[in-house]
């Protein structure tokens with residue numbers, strides 16, 4: 001009888017242990033470095049952090065032209081082209097129109113705009129429960145896509161690009 005009780009306690013401990021470890025697996029982080037494109041001198045870094053079912057992007061840039069710049073997740077992680085076009089169009093796994101996140105139609109990659117100051121420095125923080133890191137769900141998983149920073153601003157209207165101009169920085173979203 002004692003043996004049975006001890007076994008039951010052990011099994012319970014294993015179950016609790018598994019639950020705890022699967023919860024901590026929900027916390028994931030990716031750190032990325034941008035490369036300059038289209039002859040720009042933009043440098044930057046980005047982190048994606050997944051916690052409690054939400055993913056937060058924090059990105060910081062230098063070397064931008066002062067003013068408003070679009071930033072999107074694009075389809076491919078391939079930054080090899082000098083003008084960044086190797087990343088393809090906006091990541092749009094749900095086949096929606098381009099737009100402003102949370103307002104009508106929008107691509108899963110439509111992060112939006114941020115502003116660079118007079119010294120060319122800019123940053124953006126963006127949090128959503130519509131992304132994840134590495135689930136394999138094509139409508140949510142940001143892995144193996146790319147991030148593009150544009151020369152100009154996203155008008156949230158022009159299809160399918162937002163008319164944001166050339167591509168001045170690029171990184172693959174890869175481990």
Ligand SMILES: [Cu+2]
Nearest residue numbers: 071072148150
């Ligand atoms: Cu873009």
Ligand SMILES: [Zn+2]
Nearest residue numbers: 090098107110
């Ligand atoms: Zn878009």
